[in-house]
Amino acid sequence: QVQLVESGGGLVKPGGSLRLSCAASGFTFSDYYMSWIRQAPGKGLEWVSYISSSGSTIYYADSVKGRFTISRDNAKNSLYLQMNSLRAEDTAVYYCAREADLGGVIVAFDPWGQGTLVTVSS
Amino acid sequence: DIQMTQSPSSLSASVGDRVTITCRASQSISSYLNWYQQKPGKAPKLLIYAASSLQSGVPSRFSGSGSGTDFTLTISSLQPEDFATYYCQQSYSTLRYTFGQGTKLEIK
Numbered sequence: 505q506v507q508l509v510e511s512g513g514g515l516v517k518p519g520g521s522l523r524l525s526c527a528a529s530g531f532t533f534s535d536y537y538m539s540w541i542r543q544a545p546g547k548g549l550e551w552v553s554y555i556s557s558s559g560s561t562i563y564y565a566d567s568v569k570g571r572f573t574i575s576r577d578n579a580k581n582s583l584y585l586q587m588n589s590l591r592a593e594d595t596a597v598y599y600c601a602r603e604a605d606l607g608g609v610i611v612a613f614d615p616w617g618q619g620t621l622v623t624v625s626s
Numbered sequence: 627d628i629q630m631t632q633s634p635s636s637l638s639a640s641v642g643d644r645v646t647i648t649c650r651a652s653q654s655i656s657s658y659l660n661w662y663q664q665k666p667g668k669a670p671k672l673l674i675y676a677a678s679s680l681q682s683g684v685p686s687r688f689s690g691s692g693s694g695t696d697f698t699l700t701i702s703s704l705q706p707e708d709f710a711t712y713y714c715q716q717s718y719s720t721l722r723y724t725f726g727q728g729t730k731l732e733i734k
Contacts, residue, residue: 548713548727551723551724604672610657610676610717612672618669
């Protein structure tokens with residue numbers, strides 16, 4: 505079955521760096537665009553970044569632009585998020601999510617991984 | 627960015643009740659609206675896409691309607707497993723996707 509498993513979260517000091525990974529299985533990873541979406545503790549959802557199936561097209565939310573870098577390795581069925589210059593407000597559960605199989609009707613996210621918690625604190 | 631506002635922020639209801647959650651966009655988004663369900667400690671799950679289409683595997687008691695700026699998610703007869711937080715999300719603004727703040731549905 506389709507599965508996304510994030511890893512790499514943890515406690516980091518302000519200004520520090522962290523690299524998140526998302527291992528995909530159960531589908532042809534190279535056929536789908538992928539996104540990172542985060543959720544601060546007790547808060548709502550915020551889309552963070554997008555990468556096309558080939559990796560040639562990348563977008564970021566303004567809140568992380570210039571600090572975060574999304575990438576993928578289709579040979580390893582893996583998605584990554586390099587996070588630099590981390591701030592307290594980046595504290596959140598980070599989810600990787602696949603584009604939903606909707607025949608191009610609309611952009612939606614499904615499925616999602618279980619998430620990995622990033623805590624930025626001194 | 628397009629702002630998405632859900633109401634109410636929280637709602638108490640009983641098993642068997644009919645429940646409606648509203649989502650309003652700050653500008654017209656046509657039918658580019660999705661709904662997700664999130665249970666505590668779990669990832670969100672897509673329920674409804676394109677305002678009114680039921681995602682595969684989702685029970686038919688869930689339905690969505692609306693277009694333009696005003697949208698609704700309706701659960702026709704609440705089941706115990708439906709108590710969760712629900713989010714709307716707009717896909718009109720390409721790569722400026724935004725979510726509502728969520729509606730927490732609790733047992734009365």
